[in-house]
Amino acid sequence: MFPEDNKDINDTPLKRSEEGFSIEFDVNSDNASETPTPAPAQANASRDLMEEHEEVLKGGLPFDLLTTSMAERKPIKIVGIGGGGGNAAEHMYLEGVEGVSYLILNTDVQQLNDNKIPHKIVLGENVTRGLGAGDTPEIARQAAQESANKIREALRDGNTEMVFITAGMGGGTGTGAAHVVANIAKKELGLLTVAIVTIPFAFEGSHKIIKALEAVEKLKEEVDSILIVNNERLRQYNAAQKNSFTKSLYIGDTAVSKAASSISDLIINPGYINLDFNDVKKTLNNGGVAIISTGIASGEDRLKKAIDDALSSPVLNNNDITQAKRVLIAIAHAPDNDEDPTYNFQTEELDALNDFTSGMQDYKLIPGFYEDKSLKENLRVTILASGFDLSATIESANLGDPIAKSELLQRHKNQQQLINKYYEGTQSVDNFNRKLRGHLNLPFILKEEELDDDEFINALLKTPAYNRNHEELESLRKLRNPDMTGGENKASGFSGTNTIDDKPLVSNVIDFD
Numbered sequence: 367m368f369p370e371d372n373k374d375i376n377d378t379p380l381k382r383s384e385e386g387f388s389i390e391f392d393v394n395s396d397n398a399s400e401t402p403t404p405a406p407a408q409a410n411a412s413r414d415l416m417e418e419h420e421e422v423l424k425g426g427l428p429f430d431l432l433t434t435s436m437a438e439r440k441p442i443k444i445v446g447i448g449g450g451g452g453n454a455a456e457h458m459y460l461e462g463v464e465g466v467s468y469l470i471l472n473t474d475v476q477q478l479n480d481n482k483i484p485h486k487i488v489l490g491e492n493v494t495r496g497l498g499a500g501d502t503p504e505i506a507r508q509a510a511q512e513s514a515n516k517i518r519e520a521l522r523d524g525n526t527e528m529v530f531i532t533a534g535m536g537g538g539t540g541t542g543a544a545h546v547v548a549n550i551a552k553k554e555l556g557l558l559t560v561a562i563v564t565i566p567f568a569f570e571g572s573h574k575i576i577k578a579l580e581a582v583e584k585l586k587e588e589v590d591s592i593l594i595v596n597n598e599r600l601r602q603y604n605a606a607q608k609n610s611f612t613k614s615l616y617i618g619d620t621a622v623s624k625a626a627s628s629i630s631d632l633i634i635n636p637g638y639i640n641l642d643f644n645d646v647k648k649t650l651n652n653g654g655v656a657i658i659s660t661g662i663a664s665g666e667d668r669l670k671k672a673i674d675d676a677l678s679s680p681v682l683n684n685n686d687i688t689q690a691k692r693v694l695i696a697i698a699h700a701p702d703n704d705e706d707p708t709y710n711f712q713t714e715e716l717d718a719l720n721d722f723t724s725g726m727q728d729y730k731l732i733p734g735f736y737e738d739k740s741l742k743e744n745l746r747v748t749i750l751a752s753g754f755d756l757s758a759t760i761e762s763a764n765l766g767d768p769i770a771k772s773e774l775l776q777r778h779k780n781q782q783q784l785i786n787k788y789y790e791g792t793q794s795v796d797n798f799n800r801k802l803r804g805h806l807n808l809p810f811i812l813k814e815e816e817l818d819d820d821e822f823i824n825a826l827l828k829t830p831a832y833n834r835n836h837e838e839l840e841s842l843r844k845l846r847n848p849d850m851t852g853g854e855n856k857a858s859g860f861s862g863t864n865t866i867d868d869k870p871l872v873s874n875v876i877d878f879d
Contacts, residue, residue, distance in 0.1 A: 439465075441527040441643060442630055445551075446470040447544050448506075450534025450564060452481050454622035459483050463627045465634040466530075469520050471547065473509050473539045474498040487520065489513045489543060499538030503581065506542025518550055521557065527643065528558040528633075530626045531589070536566045536578030544581070548588035558647050560656070561585055561592045562625050564618060565788060568598045572785070579784045591656035591752050595621050595681050598789060603680040621681050625658050628748050632696055632734070641696055641734035646750070649694045649732065653752025657682050657690075664743045669697070670718035672747040688725040691753025695719070698736040698746040709743045711735075822846050 444466050446455025452470045459468050459482060468483045475496035478486045488496055490509020499506040510517070521529065529551040533540030544561060552559035563585065565578045586592050597618055604614035632641050650656060659682055661675030677687055687693075697719075699711040723731060738746065816822055825842055 440467045440525050442466040442530060442626075442633070443521065443523075443526040443528070444468050444530045444532065444626060445521075445547060446481075446483070447531060447533040447547060448472055448537060448540030449474070449477050450537070451532040451540050451544075452477060452483070454532040454562070454619050456481050456483055457619045458623040458627060461623065461627065463623075463630055465630050466626075467523075467526070471510070471513075471517065471539075471543065472498075473506055473543075485520070487513060487516050489539065499542060501538040503538055503542030503577070506539045507546055509539075510543035510546035514546070514550060517547055518554065521551055521555055526557060528560070528647075530629075531559065531561040532563070532622055532626070533561070534564045535581045535585075536570065536574040541577065541581040545585045545588045548585060552589060558651060559589045560629075560650055561589045562595065562622050563592065564595045564597055564622065566597055567601055568789070575785060575789075579788055582788075583784075586654065591650040591653035593625050593656050593658060593681075594788065595625070596788060599680040624660070625681070628658050628660055629750065632694070632748065632750070635736060637696070637698075637734050637736035639733065639735040641694065641732065645694060645732050645734070648730075649692045649750055649752055653692060655685070655754040656750070656752035657685050657687075657754070658748065658750045660746060660748045662744050662746045664745065667718065668745045669715045669747065670721065672745050673718060673722050673749070676747050676749045685751075685754050687722075687749070687751060688727075689754055690726070690729060690751035692730050692732075692751065693723075693726070694732045694734070694750040695722075696734040696736060696748040696750075698738045698741060698748075700741045700743070701737045701739060711745070715745075816843075816846075819846065 442465055444455045444458055446452040446468070447470075449472070452472055455468055455470055458466070468485060470478065470481055470483045470486045471489050472478045472481075472486070473489045473494040473496070475488055477498075478488060489506070490512040493505060493509040493512050499509065529548075531544055531548055531551070533544040535541050535544075540563070544563070548559050548561060551557045563582060565582065566574050568575075582592065582594065595618065600618050600621060601614060604611075604617060609617065629646060633643050633646055659676040659679040661672040661677070661679075663669075663671030663675055665671070697711075700709055702710045719733070723729070822842060825845075826839070829838060
């Protein structure tokens with residue numbers, strides 16, 4: 367943060383001389399009656415300082431940077447894309463988060479008009495006519511490209527140094543336009559670019575989930591870091607808390623806005639061991655998948671409890687903090703009270719920080735410490751971490767062309783892996799995978815003697831068609847013939863031949879839904 371004692375020279379012109387700077391005061395002002403100049407002994411130091419900052423002077427940076435607070439400069443721009451992203455941005459706007467400016471982008475004029483953020487751009491006026499993207503990401507992508515110049519100018523405002531893109535993945539506008547905006551912000555304008563996105567509830571179906579996760583993988587390539595809010599995890603958390611569905615949706619918007627506002631707070635609020643924009647930039651720059659979470663605790667071992675509280679947040683998506691490559695941790699506590707030191711932050715409490723980092727190996731940690739009068743007996747910890755390896759490759763394939771069965775199987779295997787990575791630990795992950803297997807639309811291929819085995823068929827029929835999978839078929843076959851090994855029975859494959867006894871295989875009517 368910049369020193370407060372510079373305020374009295376806010377409007378004072380600076381004049382360069384050979385010896386260095388002189389401060390030229392108005393003789394009619396109360397500031398001074400003469401023009402002070404540096405003493406000869408200071409001349410060389412002043413000259414060295416001038417040379418060191420020559421590039422700054424050439425750049426023409428305004429001298430009011432010395433007296434303009436970070437909050438007033440608003441170095442962070444929240445860019446809400448689509449309906450979900452716009453709602454999250456509006457939530458922050460109404461909360462009055464300091465140090466940020468706002469921009470919302472949408473293909474739907476009605477949604478833009480309903481949003482209270484004043485700075486807004488209609489994406490693709492010619493492509494969509496303001497009627498939305500129709501849940502089609504490709505239309506949204508074209509719309510964003512049509513409006514690229516407007517987006518570029520809105521981001522190139524002279525103040526913005528960091529862009530937060532908020533969007534919901536799995537629909538049309540956010541899914542299709544987010545990576546276009548990110549490319550403009552990061553690769554064209556060189557701004558630190560972070561995406562905070564939501565992925566769907568389980569009940570929204572595997573088709574939407576796969577569309578969302580593939581968009582996440584694509585967006586990861588265009589941003590410095592991406593924070594992912596899993597709506598299904600939030601739903602399970604809210605179910606445990608007995609919250610209504612409307613409150614759950616509100617908490618989802620809050621989770622996105624809190625992630626952005628927490629990072630904003632780290633930059634804007636001064637600490638006695640301070641974290642600044644460059645600290646955040648070092649943590650998030652090319653950081654891949656990132657998380658941010660806050661925990662609050664009081665009483666004995668309050669720092670450990672606060673860290674545990676932060677790490678138990680449902681927004682962490684099962685990320686193992688020990689796998690993070692860069693960690694920024696901000697610890698806030700009440701100011702010292704000499705008369706009643708009960709809640710003073712004690713040096714020995716930092717032992718919990720040693721415990722926190724003990725499981726990490728290849729990491730960089732940046733700590734910050736803040737005083738907050740509102741905390742009293744509480745202690746607040748904010749953890750920002752990046753560098754998680756959650757990459758999952760999706761086979762690129764043109765589904766309009768014929769796809770070999772092996773390629774189709776590989777694609778669905780990759781989709782299952784993708785769902786497992788982002789939805790692992792949720793109650794619905796098995797259902798997703800069953801549905802994906804169902805989408806293969808491949809029948810069970812049974813041998814003739816298996817069709818004549820009533821016990822075998824009855825065991826197979828105990829599982830409803832929509833729940834059946836080929837792994838279960840193999841298990842039943844092994845129970846029927848314990849001497850079989852995994853490599854001896856190819857009957858459940860898709861070749862149409864029986865490699866055991868060369869009897870022709872019969873295609874059973876028992877099929878996937």
